[in-house]
Amino acid sequence: MLRVALSLFVEQGYHGASMRDIASRAGVSVSAAYHYFPSKADMLRTIMVRVTEDLIADLEAARDGAGADPATRLAAVARAHVLLHTRRQDESFVGNSELRSLSPVDRRKVVALRDRVGQVFKDIVAEGCRRGVFSQPYSAETVRAILTMCTAVAGWYRANGPDRPETVAERYAALALRLVGAMEFDSTFPRSGKVAARVAR
Amino acid sequence: MLRVALSLFVEQGYHGASMRDIASRAGVSVSAAYHYFPSKADMLRTIMVRVTEDLIADLEAARDGAGADPATRLAAVARAHVLLHTRRQDESFVGNSELRSLSPVDRRKVVALRDRVGQVFKDIVAEGCRRGVFSQPYSAETVRAILTMCTAVAGWYRANGPDRPETVAERYAALALRLVGAMEFDSTFPRSGKVAARVAR
Numbered sequence: 001m002l003r004v005a006l007s008l009f010v011e012q013g014y015h016g017a018s019m020r021d022i023a024s025r026a027g028v029s030v031s032a033a034y035h036y037f038p039s040k041a042d043m044l045r046t047i048m049v050r051v052t053e054d055l056i057a058d059l060e061a062a063r064d065g066a067g068a069d070p071a072t073r074l075a076a077v078a079r080a081h082v083l084l085h086t087r088r089q090d091e092s093f094v095g096n097s098e099l100r101s102l103s104p105v106d107r108r109k110v111v112a113l114r115d116r117v118g119q120v121f122k123d124i125v126a127e128g129c130r131r132g133v134f135s136q137p138y139s140a141e142t143v144r145a146i147l148t149m150c151t152a153v154a155g156w157y158r159a160n161g162p163d164r165p166e167t168v169a170e171r172y173a174a175l176a177l178r179l180v181g182a183m184e185f186d187s188t189f190p191r192s193g194k195v196a197a198r199v200a201r
Numbered sequence: 202m203l204r205v206a207l208s209l210f211v212e213q214g215y216h217g218a219s220m221r222d223i224a225s226r227a228g229v230s231v232s233a234a235y236h237y238f239p240s241k242a243d244m245l246r247t248i249m250v251r252v253t254e255d256l257i258a259d260l261e262a263a264r265d266g267a268g269a270d271p272a273t274r275l276a277a278v279a280r281a282h283v284l285l286h287t288r289r290q291d292e293s294f295v296g297n298s299e300l301r302s303l304s305p306v307d308r309r310k311v312v313a314l315r316d317r318v319g320q321v322f323k324d325i326v327a328e329g330c331r332r333g334v335f336s337q338p339y340s341a342e343t344v345r346a347i348l349t350m351c352t353a354v355a356g357w358y359r360a361n362g363p364d365r366p367e368t369v370a371e372r373y374a375a376l377a378l379r380l381v382g383a384m385e386f387d388s389t390f391p392r393s394g395k396v397a398a399r400v401a402r
Contacts, residue, residue, distance in 0.1 A: 011301065016216020096356075097298035100212065141372050144357065145350040152349030155297075171342050178379050 001026050001036050005043040009094045014044055014101040044098060045106040051091040052113040055084050059120045070128030071182045075173035077120055078150055082172045085154040086165040092154035121146060125180055135181035146176045202227050202237050206244040210295045215245055215302040245299060246307040252292040253314040256285050260321045271329030272383045276374035278321055279351055283373045286355040287366040293355035322347060326381055336382035347377045 004026040008017035019040050023033035037043045062080035066073045085092050095110075102110060121143045128134030136142050150172050157168065205227040209218035220241050224234035238244045263281035267274045286293050296311075303311060322344045329335030337343050351373050358369065 012216045013214030013298075013302075014217070015213045093298075097214075097294075101214075138372055141369070142376065144353075145373070145376050148353030148356075149346040149350040152345075152353065155349070156345060168342070171339055172346070175343065175346050175380055178382065179376055181379065 001028075001033065002043060002047060005040070006047055006090050006094060009044070009047075009098060010090045014040070014094075014098045041101075041103060041106065044094070044101060045103075045109070047091055048095050048098075048102070048106075048110050049113065051084075051088055051095060052110060052117065054088075055081070056113065056116050056120070058084050059117065063120060063124065070124050070131060070133055071177055073124045074121070074128065074134075074146075074176055074180065074182070077124065078146060078173045078176035079169040081147070081150040082153050082169040083165055085151055086157045086159070086168060089154040089157065092151065096151070118143060118147060128180060128182065133182055136179075139180075142179050146179055149175065202229070202234065203244060203248060206241070207248055207291050207295060210245070210248075210299060211291045215241070215295075215299045242302075242304060242307065245295070245302060246304075246310070248292060249296050249299075249303070249307075249311050250314065252285075252289055252296060253311060253318065255289075256282070257314065257317050257321070259285050260318065264321060264325065271325050271332060271334055272378055274325045275322070275329065275347075275377055275381065275383070278325065279347060279374045279377035280370040282348070282351040283354050283370040284366055286352055287358045287360070287369060290355040290358065293352065297352070319344060319348060329381060329383065334383055337380075340381075343380050347380055350376065 001022070005017070005022045008021055008025065011017070012021075017040075019033055020030055022040070022043070023030045026033065037046070058080045059077045062076040063073050066076035099107060099110065122139070125134060125136065125139045125143055129136055129139060153168060153172065157165070202223070206218070206223045209222055209226065212218070213222075218241075220234055221231055223241070223244070224231045227234065238247070259281045260278045263277040264274050267277035300308060300311065323340070326335060326337065326340045326344055330337055330340060354369060354373065358366070
């Protein structure tokens, strides 16, 4: 049911897709649809909360598995962020286009979850700046740049295109390190995908 | 009329806003609305084509005013891209969320215009790589990263927030140079906003 709602929101927008449309495409009656979800708003909130909670879990796991070095951590969370966005493109699209359609209470909830996503990146960048391994004079802006470029992958990535999700994720990890001034390309990088982080003076 | 259509598309989505809603908010009759625009689809296409053509004009003017140095050129077009997206946030939102709602013919037209936007950046990055002043092993991805982070400014920029559009534009110009491996921060950078581009070995 949620999957059907999601694809209709992608095709026609939240306001363009009625509960009747959703029920009809799911092959159930409208009253059966209301049995599962009290409202269309409930579906939208569930879709947006779920994907953002999954993203937070992925990011925290990537960060915690990466050890203490800020460059390794930043590469790991950038990679995780990109990977999720190559897999859940529809949810990402709806998440970006339909924040307006949530009730104020639901919107606050989703925005609070997104702030946690941002905080994972902010903490790592702040730690890297504190240790002097990143050289970044305006880190709030840089964190936003990293997040938006990694999120935008959902908009253009094609599963049947030339690049595997892991390849794209690896490249974005390198780009994120460049943005914080921590990256130096290993001469073998384009082939081996190896990221060499350098300690900036 | 287009301004009213734009704000309704932002609030409710293209499919959620009817020609009747648009006419009513514009304070005209539905038949008067159809006098100006043969269809709602026509409004959407006009909105999207106009902002993209204006963007191309801004980018080309910035590029041509920047001389031949690829780093100066890239900084100039990144700045121009960000400036337009701080000014035309609604059009950018609709441009990103309603590409799906265009007819196939209109979509091809808008996509072709967007390809021209991308081409401005691609040509500059390619030239910088050719001259050895950028060190970027996968430039298509990097160009996309630059474009998406600069476009996303439309989503979060607040005119009543702490930063002037020019400040944000200057920072993104520096971030774009970092992404292509051409940037070195001048120690006075955060205060003076001066961009020091370095010739990579």
